[in-house]
Amino acid sequence: MLLLGDPGFLYESGVSELRFQIRSGGATVLDKTFTALVTATQKVDATGAVIFKLKSVKDLATTDTLKKFSYESSKGKMTFALANTTLALPPGEAHVTLELKVGAKIYLTSVTLFEGNTGSYSTKP
Numbered sequence: 001m002l003l004l005g006d007p008g009f010l011y012e013s014g015v016s017e018l019r020f021q022i023r024s025g026g027a028t029v030l031d032k033t034f035t036a037l038v039t040a041t042q043k044v045d046a047t048g049a050v051i052f053k054l055k056s057v058k059d060l061a062t063t064d065t066l067k068k069f070s071y072e073s074s075k076g077k078m079t080f081a082l083a084n085t086t087l088a089l090p091p092g093e094a095h096v097t098l099e100l101k102v103g104a105k106i107y108l109t110s111v112t113l114f115e116g117n118t119g120s121y122s123t124k125p
Contacts, residue, residue: 002098004107005076011052013040016103018069020080022087023097029088034059034066045074091115093125 010016018038022030040054056069067081080100089096093114100107113121 002078002080002109003076004071004078004100006073006105006107007049009052009073009102010105011040011042011054011102013038017101019099019101021099021101023099024089024094027088029096030064030082030085032064032066032082034069037066038069049074086119087113087121089113089115089121091118094121 014036016035017033018035019033020030021028021032034056037056037059038054039057040052042050042052045051050073052071052073054069054071056066059066062084064085065083067083069078069080071078093112095110095112097108097110111123113123114125115121
């Protein structure tokens with residue numbers, strides 16, 4: 001789970017580019033554009049703020065398959081999971097930069113990924 005709090009968050013379903021990248025040591029080890037794989041709803045809350053809910057649909061890709069993506073702007077909670085992915089990361093743990101592009105905005109964070117089973121990484125040790 002990731003957290004993203006941006007009161008200026010804007011998203012237009014099927015139009016706003018959605019792209020996720022992982023970088024390790026300056027090299028891009030994953031680059032997944034998933035614009036067509038997300039649907040969204042929006043509503044206006046009691047304060048007049050626009051609330052977005054994004055959710056992935058089934059990804060038919062055989063590699064770097066989007067297993068799950070969801071985001072609720074009211075809570076800032078984001079879930080992102082891939083399957084059938086090979087990451088060129090060192091064994092054990094790796095310090096990486098995550099980049100999420102939503103439309104024209106780019107959100108960055110750094111995390112440590114821990115290798116569970118060989119080739120399987122998570123933010124949980």
